[in-house]
Amino acid sequence: MQTDDLSAKFAALADPTRRAILSRLCEGEASVNELAEPFDMSLPAVSKHLKVLEMAGLISRGREAQWRPARLEPMALKGVAEWLEHYRRYWDSSFDRLDAYLTKIQKGDPRGPRN
Amino acid sequence: MQTDDLSAKFAALADPTRRAILSRLCEGEASVNELAEPFDMSLPAVSKHLKVLEMAGLISRGREAQWRPARLEPMALKGVAEWLEHYRRYWDSSFDRLDAYLTKIQKGDPRGPRN
DNA sequence: GCGCCTGTCAACCGATCGGTTAAATGAAAC
DNA sequence: GTTTCATTTAACCGATCGGTTGACAGGCGC
Numbered sequence: 001m002q003t004d005d006l007s008a009k010f011a012a013l014a015d016p017t018r019r020a021i022l023s024r025l026c027e028g029e030a031s032v033n034e035l036a037e038p039f040d041m042s043l044p045a046v047s048k049h050l051k052v053l054e055m056a057g058l059i060s061r062g063r064e065a066q067w068r069p070a071r072l073e074p075m076a077l078k079g080v081a082e083w084l085e086h087y088r089r090y091w092d093s094s095f096d097r098l099d100a101y102l103t104k105i106q107k108g109d110p111r112g113p114r115n
Numbered sequence: 116m117q118t119d120d121l122s123a124k125f126a127a128l129a130d131p132t133r134r135a136i137l138s139r140l141c142e143g144e145a146s147v148n149e150l151a152e153p154f155d156m157s158l159p160a161v162s163k164h165l166k167v168l169e170m171a172g173l174i175s176r177g178r179e180a181q182w183r184p185a186r187l188e189p190m191a192l193k194g195v196a197e198w199l200e201h202y203r204r205y206w207d208s209s210f211d212r213l214d215a216y217l218t219k220i221q222k223g224d225p226r227g228p229r230n
Numbered sequence: 231g232c233g234c235c236t237g238t239c240a241a242c243c244g245a246t247c248g249g250t251t252a253a254a255t256g257a258a259a260c
Numbered sequence: 261g262t263t264t265c266a267t268t269t270a271a272c273c274g275a276t277c278g279g280t281t282g283a284c285a286g287g288c289g290c
Contacts, residue, residue: 010129
């Protein structure tokens with residue numbers, strides 16, 4: 001199992017079904033049955049996807065009678081965005097400036113992002 | 116194999132070794148041996164990681180005599196950032212506002228992000 | 231040419247992944 | 261208490277993943 005928080009989040013996002021579930025949860029809480037409805041997939045499969053998302057902290061789950069509604073936990077995504085932000089300057093600068101930077105860099109001033 | 120572009124990128128990023136390689140490449144091009152040096156891992160393993168990153172479009176590779184230097188391809192990360200950006204408003208708003216939004220949403224105006 | 235250095239390919243390995251079906255759990259409804 | 265609905269667990273499956281070792285290929289120095 002991967003204990004690394006960032007890895008768990010990226011891995012959770014690396015599946016289109018799970019991303020679709022997140023997208024659906026933007027409209028509000030939803031039960032497992034509701035979440036499963038658009039997919040050609042058994043309920044246990046969806047349940048597993050929800051567990052992956054929950055383990056990654058991307059969603060949380062409630063308890064309402066026999067329902068276990070899932071809800072978006074957006075702060076987890078913020079962590080991912082912050083990691084990405086380190087690289088923004090590499091694509092924000094024009095291609096030419098990037099090339100200049102990459103070739104110039106040979107002597108000192110690396111200051112790359114932390115992994 | 117997963118053909119989905121976004122999935123390939125997230126999957127590539129879901130490994131700490133590969134993220135460390137990307138981080139290293141921020142300091143400029145590097146050969147496979149240079150990239151492998153910090154890791155307790157065989158060269159073919161690193162070569163495989165590079166192939167995953169290349170297939171995801173996150174790096175590109177040159178050809179200089181017997182070296183195959185790898186270089187960061189930051190525009191690929193921009194695509195990931197744009198996907199994430201859809202969710203920014205969910206973590207940018209305060210917790211209370213989010214809760215209000217999620218409960219209010221029951222009637223209309225979903226406008227969630229596209230998967 | 232020969233050897234050396236760099237890198238990849240091929241085959242294998244155990245672990246994890248994404249899915250299945252069948253059975254078990256929990257709470258509500260009757 | 262039995263049924264019914266919502267969900268999870270367990271066991272299994274084939275495919276992929278992340279790593280290994282060993283053989284192979286390309287380009288340079290001598």
